[in-house]
Amino acid sequence: MKPVGPIPSGYETIGGELAIGGKRASELVAEAGRTPLFVYSRSQLDARIAQLRAALPARVGINYAVKANPLPAVIAHMAPLVDGFDIASSGELALCQAVGIDPARISFAGPGKRDDELEAAIAAGVTLNCESEGEGRRALAIGDRIGKAPRIAIRVNPSFELKGSGMKMGGGAKPFGVDADKVPDLARSLIAGGAEWRGLHIFTGSQALSADAIIEAQGNVIDLAAQLTEAIGHGCPKLNMGGGFGIPYFPGDEPLDLVRVGTALADRVAHLPDALAQSALCIELGRYLVGEAGVYLCRVIDRKESHGVVYLVTDGGLHHQLAASGNFGTVVRRNYPSAIATRYGAEATEEVNIVGCLCTPLDRLADNAAMPHAEVGDLVAVFCAGAYGASASPTAFLGHGAAAEMLV
Amino acid sequence: MKPVGPIPSGYETIGGELAIGGKRASELVAEAGRTPLFVYSRSQLDARIAQLRAALPARVGINYAVKANPLPAVIAHMAPLVDGFDIASSGELALCQAVGIDPARISFAGPGKRDDELEAAIAAGVTLNCESEGEGRRALAIGDRIGKAPRIAIRVNPSFELKGSGMKMGGGAKPFGVDADKVPDLARSLIAGGAEWRGLHIFTGSQALSADAIIEAQGNVIDLAAQLTEAIGHGCPKLNMGGGFGIPYFPGDEPLDLVRVGTALADRVAHLPDALAQSALCIELGRYLVGEAGVYLCRVIDRKESHGVVYLVTDGGLHHQLAASGNFGTVVRRNYPSAIATRYGAEATEEVNIVGCLCTPLDRLADNAAMPHAEVGDLVAVFCAGAYGASASPTAFLGHGAAAEMLV
Numbered sequence: 001m002k003p004v005g006p007i008p009s010g011y012e013t014i015g016g017e018l019a020i021g022g023k024r025a026s027e028l029v030a031e032a033g034r035t036p037l038f039v040y041s042r043s044q045l046d047a048r049i050a051q052l053r054a055a056l057p058a059r060v061g062i063n064y065a066v067k068a069n070p071l072p073a074v075i076a077h078m079a080p081l082v083d084g085f086d087i088a089s090s091g092e093l094a095l096c097q098a099v100g101i102d103p104a105r106i107s108f109a110g111p112g113k114r115d116d117e118l119e120a121a122i123a124a125g126v127t128l129n130c131e132s133e134g135e136g137r138r139a140l141a142i143g144d145r146i147g148k149a150p151r152i153a154i155r156v157n158p159s160f161e162l163k164g165s166g167m168k169m170g171g172g173a174k175p176f177g178v179d180a181d182k183v184p185d186l187a188r189s190l191i192a193g194g195a196e197w198r199g200l201h202i203f204t205g206s207q208a209l210s211a212d213a214i215i216e217a218q219g220n221v222i223d224l225a226a227q228l229t230e231a232i233g234h235g236c237p238k239l240n241m242g243g244g245f246g247i248p249y250f251p252g253d254e255p256l257d258l259v260r261v262g263t264a265l266a267d268r269v270a271h272l273p274d275a276l277a278q279s280a281l282c283i284e285l286g287r288y289l290v291g292e293a294g295v296y297l298c299r300v301i302d303r304k305e306s307h308g309v310v311y312l313v314t315d316g317g318l319h320h321q322l323a324a325s326g327n328f329g330t331v332v333r334r335n336y337p338s339a340i341a342t343r344y345g346a347e348a349t350e351e352v353n354i355v356g357c358l359c360t361p362l363d364r365l366a367d368n369a370a371m372p373h374a375e376v377g378d379l380v381a382v383f384c385a386g387a388y389g390a391s392a393s394p395t396a397f398l399g400h401g402a403a404a405e406m407l408v
Numbered sequence: 409m410k411p412v413g414p415i416p417s418g419y420e421t422i423g424g425e426l427a428i429g430g431k432r433a434s435e436l437v438a439e440a441g442r443t444p445l446f447v448y449s450r451s452q453l454d455a456r457i458a459q460l461r462a463a464l465p466a467r468v469g470i471n472y473a474v475k476a477n478p479l480p481a482v483i484a485h486m487a488p489l490v491d492g493f494d495i496a497s498s499g500e501l502a503l504c505q506a507v508g509i510d511p512a513r514i515s516f517a518g519p520g521k522r523d524d525e526l527e528a529a530i531a532a533g534v535t536l537n538c539e540s541e542g543e544g545r546r547a548l549a550i551g552d553r554i555g556k557a558p559r560i561a562i563r564v565n566p567s568f569e570l571k572g573s574g575m576k577m578g579g580g581a582k583p584f585g586v587d588a589d590k591v592p593d594l595a596r597s598l599i600a601g602g603a604e605w606r607g608l609h610i611f612t613g614s615q616a617l618s619a620d621a622i623i624e625a626q627g628n629v630i631d632l633a634a635q636l637t638e639a640i641g642h643g644c645p646k647l648n649m650g651g652g653f654g655i656p657y658f659p660g661d662e663p664l665d666l667v668r669v670g671t672a673l674a675d676r677v678a679h680l681p682d683a684l685a686q687s688a689l690c691i692e693l694g695r696y697l698v699g700e701a702g703v704y705l706c707r708v709i710d711r712k713e714s715h716g717v718v719y720l721v722t723d724g725g726l727h728h729q730l731a732a733s734g735n736f737g738t739v740v741r742r743n744y745p746s747a748i749a750t751r752y753g754a755e756a757t758e759e760v761n762i763v764g765c766l767c768t769p770l771d772r773l774a775d776n777a778a779m780p781h782a783e784v785g786d787l788v789a790v791f792c793a794g795a796y797g798a799s800a801s802p803t804a805f806l807g808h809g810a811a812a813e814m815l816v
Contacts, residue, residue, distance in 0.1 A: 067767070067806050088767045091807025110806070112709040112721040112765025132712040132721075134784060157714055173717035175763045301520040304540040306565055309581035313520040313540075322802060327736055329770050355583045357520025359475070359496045362737050376542060391804045394730060398475050398518075399499025 001351055002368040003251040005337035007383050008292035010044050018295070018344040018381050021408035025297055025341035025379050028408065035379070036298040036316040036403040038390050040074055044293035049081045052285075055262030057269045061282035063107070065243065066092045068286025068387040069294070073407040075099045078289070086240075086284050090117040093126060107240065109155055109201060111175045118142050122150045129155040129201040129240070131177055133186055140193040152190050153198040153238065154183050156228065160220045162205025162244045163213040176203070180224060184231035197234050199279065200225050203242035207287060211257040214244055215264040226273035238280040245288035249384050250334040256288075287387040294386025296321055296403070297341055298365075300378045301357060310352045312371075314380050317356015317363045320403040322393040324382050327362050338366045341381035346372035354380055358398050409759055410776040411659035413745035415791050416700035418452050426703070426752040426789050429816035433705055433749035433787050436816065443787070444706040444724040444811040446798050448482055452701035457489045460693075463670030465677045469690035471515070473651065474500045476694025476795040477702070481815040483507045486697070494648075494692050498525040501534060515648065517563055517609060519583045526550050530558045537563040537609040537648070539585055541594055548601040560598050561606040561646065562591050564636065568628045570613025570652045571621040584611070588632060592639035605642050607687065608633050611650035615695060619665040622652055623672040634681035646688040653696035657792050658742040664696075695795040702794025704729055704811070705749055706773075708786045709765060718760045720779075722788050725764020725771045728811040730801040732790050735770050746774045749789035754780035762788055766806050 017024040020039045023031075028039050052062055061083030066075060070092055075085070076099045085101055087093050088110045096106055103124035108117075111131045118135070119142050121128055130136045130152050143150040155177035178186055183200075191197045202221045208214055221241045229236040248255050269281065298316025305311070318325035326333030338354065340346070348370035356363035365382055374380075395402045425432040428447045431439075436447050460470055469491030474483060478500055483493070484507045492513045495501050504514055516529045517537035526543070527550050529536055538544045538560050551558040565585035586594055591608075599605045610633060612625045629649045637644040656663050677689065706724025713719070726733035734741030746762065748754070756778035764771035773790055782788075803810045 070804075070807060087807075089765075089807040091809055095807065110765060110767045111719075111763065112723055112725075114709055114723055114765075132710050134710050134712065173715040173719075174769070175712070175714070175719040175721055175761065176767065176769075179714050301522060302540050302542050304542065304583070306583070306587050307581040311519075311581075311583040313583055315520055315522055317520075328802075329735065331739055353583065355519065357497075357518060357522075359518045359584065361582075361584075392802050394800050394802050395804060396478075396798075397800045399478060399495075399497040399503065401499055 001370055002335055004335040004366055004369050005250045005384065006248050006253060007337045007339065010047060013345045016344065016346065018339065018341040020295055023408060025381065028406065029297060029379065032404040032406055034404055036296060036320055038294055038296050038385055038403055038405040040071070040290065040294045040386055040407045042077060042407060045077060045290065046081070048289055048293065051258060055258045057262070057266040059269050059281055060265060061280065063240065063282050063284040064289055065284050065286030066096065069290040070095050070391055071405050071407065072099050074290060075101065077407060084282060090120045093120055093124065097124065107153065107201070115142065119146065122146065122148055125151060127151045127153055127198045129153050130190065131155050136186060136190050140190065140195060143194065149194050149196045151198050152195040153201050153240070154178055154187055155201040155203065156180050156183055156224065158202055158204060158220065158224055160204065160217070162208050162217040164210045165205030165208040165213070165244055180228065183228050187232040187234070191234055197237065199236040199238040200228060201240040203284070205244050207246040208244045209246040209248065209253060209256050211260040214261050217244060218265055219268060222268055222273065222276065226275040229275040236276055236279045238282065239276060241281065241283050243284045243286065243288065245285055247287060247291045247384060249336055291384050291387035294389060296382040296385035296389060297379050300374055300376050300380060303374070303376055310350060312352050312354045312374055312380065313357060314354060314365065315357050316365065316380070317358045318393065319358060319395055319397045319400055320393050321365065321382060321385065321389055323388055325362060325364055328392065333364065333367065335366045335369055337383035338369065339381045340371050340374045341379040343372040343374060343378065349373050357400065409778055410743055412743040412774055412777050413658045413792065414656050414661065415745045415747065418455060421753045424752065424754065426747065426749040428703055431816060433789065436814065437705060437787065440812040440814055442812055444704060444728055446702055446704050446793055446811055446813040448479070448698070448702045448794055448815045450485060450815060453485060453698065454489070456697055456701065459666060463666045465670070465674040467677050467689055468673060469688065471648065471690050471692040472697055473692050473694030474504065477698045478503050478799055479813050479815065480507050482698060483509065485815060492690060498528045501528055501532065505532065515561065515609070523550065527554065530554065530556055533559060535559045535561055535606045537561050538598065539563050544594060544598050548598065548603060551602065557602050557604045559606050560603040561609050561648070562586055562595055563609040563611065564588050564591055564632065566610055566612060566628065566632055568612065568625070570616050570625040572618045573613030573616040573621070573652055588636065591636050595640040595642070599642055605645065607644040607646040608636060609648040611692070613652050615654040616652045617654040617656065617661060617664050619668040622669050625652060626673055627676060630676055630681065630684065634683040637683040644684055644687045646690065647684060649689065649691050651692045651694065651696065653693055655695060655699045655792060657744055699792050699795035702797060704790040704793035704797060705787050708782055708784050708788060711782070711784055718758060720760050720762045720782055720788065721765060722762060722773065723765050724773065724788070725766045726801065727766060727803055727805045727808055728801050729773065729790060729793065729797055731796055733764070733770060733772055736800065741772065741775065743774045743777055745791040746777065747789045748779050748782045749787040751780040751782060751786065757781050765808065
């Protein structure tokens with residue numbers, strides 16, 4: 001038996017079924033007209049933002065990293081709740097613009113920005129988080145050509161990292177950002193070249209559950225930003241401190257102690273180095289804002305036994321849930337939180353393997369999991385599906401197409 | 409320094425550039441109008457089929473597993489070259505039908521076929537590779553309802569496996585197929601229920617480079633099929649022996665010895681068990697037919713150094729090449745065969761990391777690889793990109809969109 005991960009709080013049971021936003025899973029599927037279906041909960045999104053606002057010092061803004069969930073309805077819902085948006089491509093810029101996000105609220109990071117992407121961003125007035133000398137030169141040249149000063153911050157590759165993070169984005173040689181020691185020269189040359197100087201972006205890692213690690217990284221980020229700002233000599237209009245706040249996916253994962261992070265950050269902010277005294281501050285969160293607000297629902301298509309092992313074969317799979325299948329950024333597969341949505345809260349009476357419909361042994365949703373007895377037609381729920389699910393999976397694989405998505 | 413995998417034969421150099429189908433990489437990109445670009449070579453596809461026809465006994469047909477590369481132009485090119493098509497979804501059925509493939513040449517495997525998929529396949533006259541008792545019942549009921557006898561083969565979960573295969577599809581409990589000991593009863597009940605009996609499908613694994621392993625598996629498949637056919641008592645119109653032929657991706661990989669496989673198979677076929685004397689035989693290949701015929705071309709957007717390490721940042725990445733990035737079905741990342749396409753054959757003079765444009769450390773194309781010096785604007789080629797590339801990658805991730813694809 002392999003345990004499943006912890007189901008996020010905030011979900012309820014109605015009539016023996018998982019309910020999201022006050023509606024039963026089967027009702028939501030009926031509304032969508034089909035499975036598989038991603039359901040994202042407005043109330044969960046709101047609750048998470050409220051927790052953050054309560055825990056963090058008021059001076060620290062919250063940016064939404066659109067890559068985590070670029071569904072237009074989600075972006076639109078976030079618009080009045082967050083202070084800014086971080087994008088990673090001109091595709092994401094177009095999504096934000098279509099939703100009506102003011103480009104002045106948007107910053108654009110990414111190590112391989114094409115010229116046409118730089119141009120779209122500069123023309124719109126988006127802040128570029130500049131990743132290299134070469135990108136800086138290209139941005140200035142494009143700005144000259146189109147007659148608009150590019151708004152530029154520098155993304156710093158710090159020499160420290162976010163300890164215990166799922167994805168390390170700093171520490172040593174990296175394709176992201178500019179090595180800290182090269183930042184002052186680059187900043188001065190960009191400013192001299194006509195850029196509107198926007199400050200610094202220091203992203204140290206993601207998906208950390210340790211408050212201590214985040215507190216340490218944030219302290220290091222502030223210190224580094226202050227040193228760099230002094231060396232640059234033009235102030236730091238804005239400091240994007242990165243993100244890194246993780247969510248529990250797996251058995252044994254403990255939620256991040258947000259109150260401790262917020263308390264430590266408030267203390268830091270109350271004693272900011274002089275160089276940053278006038279700086280706007282923000283953190284950048286994607287997964288932490290939307291991950292636990294999403295549930296992936298798929299239907300049991302077959303129930304079969306092979307050599308005494310029970311398989312629930314669903315119409316879902318890794319083409320929508322690559323990370324949950326264990327094939328994206330993980331070495332050892334562990335079970336995401338999951339449940340039989342149509343028998344929610346019922347006693348677990350058997351051990352089953354929940355698999356997807358793809359013809360590959362990689363397509364697993366829950367291995368050797370204890371579940372109530374389910375039959376063909378039952379709905380399976382995979383939780384923590386709000387971030388890097390629908391948009392970070394190989395949708396075209398085997399021709400089953402995309403899942404439906406709805407915000408409730 | 410980490411070596412890159414072996415570049416497949418059949419590619420040439422024209423004017424210092426990689427050429428595919430007689431055209432330089434830069435010419436192909438100009439034709440496509442953009443990078444990233446998948447280029448698939450007709451002559452490589454033709455050459456591979458010719459090798460197979462020469463090596464395999466004439467009695468053994470070749471099916472193309474559409475999932476490996478579902479580009480309509482590729483399916484259309486394969487139509488006159490292969491004997492049948494294997495599909496994994498009604499989406500793939502629609503692709504084949506749009507190209508004009510006779511449904512009588514198509515068989516459909518997949519552990520989670522939905523009712524609407526079964527109906528589309530039965531209505532079209534496609535052979536279902538039935539994966540469970542439940543699916544068999546559903547197929548008969550749908551056949552009754554639409555007044556058409558379903559054409560049914562049974563996919564067998566054998567008790568043996570293809571040794572050394574990248575993906576094991578048999579051996580022990582599996583979500584795929586019907587345990588061998590349950591096959592005779594199911595077959596008889598399907599036949600009694602009005603199905604048109606089409607025989608057996610026994611798939612033991614994929615991506616094996618050992619001729620011995622394939623020879624052994626094929627022998628076991630024939631023996632098992634003969635036993636089952638005797639027990640069923642209705643002959644075996646067709647035996648799909650599965651695939652499993654691998655291609656070299658990584659340093660040290662040796663190509664499959666096709667001649668040995670063909671010789672052994674010819675011997676087996678010359679001495680078939682009586683139960684299979686009248687059976688049509690086929691193998692089912694995807695990756696082996698198209699994998700080495702494809703090249704992924706992307707452009708260097710930035711060249712940067714971080715702590716003395718050179719990064720070539722491209723406009724490509726794992727959103728098109730998930731497997732090459734090391735994030736799909738592999739535990740230890742190794743380098744796919746890759747090269748600077750616009751300096752093809754030039755001497756390697758430096759060690760570089762070739763990365764994609766996505767803002768994640770997972771997005772790597774070649775680590776610590778020896779390459780000729782490349783600049784912004786150069787093209788990078790990743791080989792072995794013909795199978796499970798464009799269609800098996802998270803295209804929507806970070807909003808950069810799909811790559812272009814062309815058959816030349």
